[in-house]
C-alpha cells in the first residue's frame with residue numbers, strides 16, 4: 001500500500017493550535033443563540049469535533065452519517081451547521097429550498113482538498129467500469145461525479161452493496177479505504193488522500209501510551225494509518241465510539257481521534273477516564289478547520305443569516321442522487 005499523503009492547503013500549519021477565544025460572556029451568548037434559534041425556527045446541527053460551548057447549544061451532536069440523516073428529516077426553516085464546509089454543503093444539497101448557514105465558510109477539510117473534481121473526472125475516464133464510492137468528506141462537485149457516498153459509519157455496508165461486476169474506486173481517504181478493504185475483502189483502487197489530523201498518530205506514540213495504561217483499551221478512527229489501527233481494540237466512526245465506550249466495562253479508554261469528542265464522552269460517561277492518544281509531537285490532536293467555529297461566530301451567523309451555503313441547482317441535483325442512495329442503503333435492514 002502506498003504511503004499516506006498529507007494534503008494541506010497553502011498557509012495551513014501542520015500542528016495548529018485552537019484560536020484563542022476572546023473574552024466574552026459565553027453564557028449570555030449561548031442564551032442569545034437559543035433565542036435566535038427559536039425566532040428563526042432554526043435547527044443547530046453540530047459535529048462531535050466542535051468546541052464544547054457549541055455542542056451544548058446544538059439540537060443534535062453526532063457523526064457525519066447522523067448529521068446527514070438529521071438534515072434529511074428536519075422541518076426547521078433554517079439549518080445552522082456547525083462542522084466543516086462539506087457537511088453544511090451536504091445539508092444544503094438535501095434541502096435546496098432551505099437556508100443553510102455556517103459560522104465560518106473557510107472551515108475546510110484536508111480530505112476534500114486532496115481530491116479536486118477535475119482530477120477525479122480525468123482518472124475516472126481511464127476505466128469506464130469504475131464504480132466510484134466517495135467518502136462524504138469531499139466537495140459537492142466530487143459527489144456529483146460519484147455513484148454512491150459513504151461515511152465512516154456505513155462505509156463497510158456501502159462497499160458490500162456495490163455491484164460485483166464493477167471495479168471499485170474509493171475516494172478520497174486511502175486510510176479509510178484500506179480499512180474497508182480489510183473488512184470486506186473487496187479490492188478497490190484508492191485515491192491518495194488523507195486527513196491531516198489522523199495521520200499524526202504513529203505506531204510508536206500509540207505503543208508508548210498503551211504501555212503507560214496497560215489496562216485501557218484503544219479506540220481509533222478508521223482515518224488513522226494501518227500501523228495505528230492494528231493496535232486498536234475498536235476502529236469506528238465517532239458516533240459508534242461513543243456507544244462502544246458506554247458499553248465497555250473498562251474504567252479508562254484511550255481515544256485516537258480529534259479531541260473535540262472528549263466533551264461528549266466525558267458528559268455521557270462521567271464515571272470513565274478518557275485519555276487523548278498523544279502524537280509524537282503533541283498531547284492531543286485537533287482539526288484546525290473544525291476549531292475555526294466559535295460561539296461568537298455562531299451567534300454572528302445567526303444574527304446576519306450569513307455566511308450561507310449557495311450551490312448551483314444542477315450541481316445539487318447531481319450530487320443529491322449518490323447521497324440519497326447512501327441514506328437508502330443505511331436505512332435498509334441488514335441481511336443475515
Ligand code: 13P
Nearest residue numbers: 063064065151152237238
Ligand atoms: P465521523 O463521521 O466518524 O464523525 O468522521 C468525520 C470526520 O471528519 C473524521 O475526521
Ligand code: SF4
Nearest residue numbers: 109110195196197287
Ligand atoms: Fe477533515 Fe480531518 Fe478535519 Fe475530519 S478531522 S474534518 S477529515 S481535516
